[in-house]
Amino acid sequence: MPDTITQANEIRPAPLTAVNDFVVKFANVNGSGSASANGLFAKSIIRMGVPVAARNIFPSNIQGLPTWYEVRVSGAGHLGRRGGVDLAVPLNPQTWDDDVKEIVPGGYLFYDSTKPLPASKFRDDIHIIGVPLTAICNEAYKIPRERQLFKNICYVGALSHLIGIEPAVIEQLLKEEFASKPKLIGANLNAFNLGRDWAAKHLDPIGLQLQRADAVGDRIFVEGNAAAALGALYGGATVCAWYPITPSTSLAEAFTGYCEDLRTDEDGTKRYAIVQGEDEIASIGIVVGAGWNGARAFTCTSGPGISLMNEFIGLSYFAEIPAVIFDVQRGGPSTGMPTRTQQSDLLLAAYASHGDTKHVLLLPADPGECFEMGAMAFDLADRLQTTVFVMLDLDIGMQEWLVPPFKWDDAKQIDRGKVMTAEELEAGKFFGRYTDVDGDGIPFRTYPGTHPTKGAYFTRGTSRNRMAGYSEKGVDYQDNMERLLKKFHTAATLVPGPVVKPATQKTRIGAIYFGSTSAAMDEALETLEAKGHHIDAMRVRAFPFGQDVYDFIHAHEEICVVEQNRDAQLRSLLMIEGGIDPARLTSILHYDGTPITARFLIDAIGKRLDARQATRQITRKP
Amino acid sequence: MTYILKPKLHHPSLPKNDLGFTRRDYEGRVSTLCAGCGHDSISAAIVQAAWELDIEPHRLAKMSGIGCSSKTPDYFLGQSHGFNSVHGRMPSVLTGANLANRELIYLGVSGDGDSASIGLGQFAHSIRRGVNMSYIVENNGVYGLTKGQFSATSDKGSKSKKGVENTESGIDLVALALQLGATYVGRSFSGDKEQLVPLIKGALSHHGPAFLDVLSPCVAFNNHAGSTKSFDYVREHNEAVNRLDVILGRTPITTDYAPGQLREVTQHDGSVLRLRKLAEDYDPTNKIVAANYLQERHAEGEIVTGLLYVDPEATDLHDRLGTTTRPLNQLETEQLTPGSAALAKINAGLR
Secondary structure (H helix, E strand, O other): OOHHHHHHHHHHHOOOOOOOOEEEEEEEEOOOOOHHHHHHHHHHHHHOOOOOEEEEEOOOOOOOOOOEEEEEEEOOOOOOOOOOOEEEEEHHHHHHHHHHOOOOEEEEEEEEEEOOOOOOOOOOEEEEEEEOHHHEEEEEEHOHHHHHHHHHHHHHHHHEEEEEOHHHHHHHHHHOOOOOOHHHHHHHHHHHHHHHHHHHHHOOOOOEEEOOOOOOOOOEEEEHHHHHHHHHHHHHOOEEEEOOOOOOOHHHHHHHHHHHOOOOOOOOOOOOOEOOOOOOOHHHHHHHHHOOOOOOEEEOOHHHHHHHHHHHHHHHHHHOOOEEEEEOOOOOOOOOOOOOOOOOOOOHHHHHOOOOOOOOEEEOOHHHHHHHHHHHHHHHHHHHOOEEEEEEEEEHOOOOEEEEOOOOOOOOOOOOOEOOOHHHHHOOOOOOOOOOOOOOOOOOOOOOOOOOOOOOEEEEEEEEEEOOEEOOOOOHHHHHHHHHHHHHHHHHOOOOOOEEOOOOOOEEEEEEEEEEHHHHHHHHHHHHHHHOOOOEEEEOEEEEOOOHHHHHHOOOEEEEEEEOOOHHHHHHHHHHOOOOHHHHHEEOOOOOOOOOOOOHHHHHHHHHHHHHHHHHHHOOOO | OOOOOOOOOOOOOEOOOOOEEEEHHEEOOOOOOOOOOHHHHHHHHHHHHHHHHHOHHHHHHEEEOOHHHHHHHEEEEEEOOOEEOOOOOOOHHHHHHHHHHHOOEEEEEEEEEHHOOHHHHHHHHHHOOOOEEEEEEEEEOOOOOOOOOOOOOOOOOOOOOOEEEOOOOOOHHHHHHHHHHOOOEEEOOOOOOHHHHHHHHHHOOOOEEEEEEOOOOOOOOOOOOOOOOOOOHHHHHEEEEEEEEEEOOOOOOOOOOOOOEEEEEOOOOOOEEEEEEEOOOOOOHHHHHHHHHHHHHOOOOEEEEEEEOOOOOOHHHHHOOOOOOHHHHHHHHHHHHOOHHHHHHHHHHOO
């Protein structure tokens, strides 16, 4: 460690101290093998019974560009990002300056001290911990690739001493991970101990400490894309057509993996079909064709894919064909921002396609809901005979979250909706493909091949009457469009309702949020409440909104609508569909591509409410 | 076009097929295309082929995109489900339908605008994927519904009705289909029902991607002197390599042809394609020979028709994917949902 830094010690703020409540951020070079070491670090903390929220921030790149991994340790169970970094582990010279800047005063900088760095590279108000990682590994390993890979495990070893990770937990995790390659268990353990032993000999533990707890329970640690894929499998999806696009690719890949394990007979026969389309248009075309023919089908994509699929999504709406689309939202266009998160496809999805169209959106908040809604989407699509979107984002889809274990009710049967059978047709039951027989706007359909002489019809987007006969009459068109609107109102009664968290005191302030904002929002609400800002909170879980959503808004004077996009898209939907006065809806927006943090929300909402109180004092409102 | 509805009652003396259906039972609504349109002849050929093959109408699904040709599925097989989808995207919709239920027969009807321009990608990929389908392009070299623009299959040098010469190269869908892996490839002419009906029958009974390019003159916009897609031009330049009969099952063949003139190709399912040779040495099971022959004749200005290529051992997308023989749309909850015990194992692996 450079002398100048030591000399400056007296002006440093006291080192941060915290137990099971701090943020560690690793900065690495993409492709250097750091991901598995960082994952091991996060998982070891979970195994000690302490909740963790981990976020991988990665570039559009295979090798060489900067990548970060942020681990929030929260004994209290906060799973959103907090904001700020207490312990930085910058191992990438490209981003050193920015990484050092992020550390909160009194925080810690852990670095590879093999090569001396000038004093200007450090800060006076943080605490520096140097470990000669490169030197340690160069001495222990001869093969360059091993030197690089084991350096990652080596820093985990050093950190384990500094913050109190139990070595037995690491050993157990390595045994599980490398069960099929036992040689690697010892090799990784050696590297871990190299770092740990060096640190134990030269350094004291720091103020940030882990303490074994029992706050994790039976929760699982899983990505939203994998959870959604599993939901699709349990929901009975048999046809998947997709085109690679970040951040949705791993959803299709996870579905493939789960199908290989769970939908393949011993002789290799598959009870599913997965096709990698030539583009997103073909992918949704395959989904629409399969849905028309009675198979549960889905595609997964991101914003640009939705743009390309627009024409087909409209056809699904007008021709009333079930389809499920998982939209894993992100920034963009271009490469780069697509590896960052956003909630910016809401309007695109809600009104996709030409003509008067509206679509059902499900808004999961974490991988647990990705599983539930992933399965539910197929029942809804069949029941409503239309496209159902499941709106993930990169933060949910590609990050591992700690969520309650997946649950399934074995008594549950697939709901195929209103499908007329050969027996019903034979018995002379009335069949009019676009006739609203039940008053809910949803007509009956038949699958091709059902009956030799009854129930066949010709599918068109529009230009038909209630019996599916060709018609260019305006009155027939309008009649059909009114029924489709009625069906959309029915949808509002079938989709998951909002989750309301009332404030501890009666209040005129409300907040509405959805999706990946939820974890940070829950935490921010607690803090704001403690500061005297009482807010009734409502997490919306689907579009179209039910009456309860509008009732909540009308019961409050001002509503903060929190979302991760620039244009306040949820707010627009509330205004358009509910006729809500824009003046009642205050936007709290975060859209730089990083997941929203509790500290940002506390600051933004707090300032708004402070300003409101100040205004009220001036105008002497009660 | 006509506004008169077709009578539902049929004359009792109309011949019936093995299912007891007359040809009229395979018809659809009255066509709204122009009088004399080649497409209507193709619709009639489809009706004839389906009737002769004893296809149960409800076991066939007819799919199309957008355009004059894509309107035609409404005009045949009225007892079949039909899907008039999105311009240029019939192949993907058909692929999805086929994945959902492998037991039905899929007939895709498209046009040269629908398949060679906006839908060229989907045309190509559905064929290379090996979808079990009969893909018919009703090729008139012109955009009819939008009144006479050149399509991508218009030959370079062909003239529009207004006298404008096409300066862009034409796409040969047959040559493309061969390269892409179609396992049954034919070309025909809407004005030659004798040739067309057996080719459609062969396509419908083929297991794999079957492609037919059917020249179908547009009487309104592309049937003038100077066009290479007019009735006169196609008749003059038509060079058939063979005549086809399709025999299903293992019916014994009685032949009237001299030895050496007849070529039989037995397909995997037992159906026999009996070809009467018209061109010497043309072997429709040899893709390279077929491709070369087509190129040579094309350079001579000839339009080669007939069954140009067939792979009797063809496989389809389901064979390649290894999907269950039971249609995916008929699987029940028990076969689809692994249940809570399997989920508990997955949960355990995520801790």
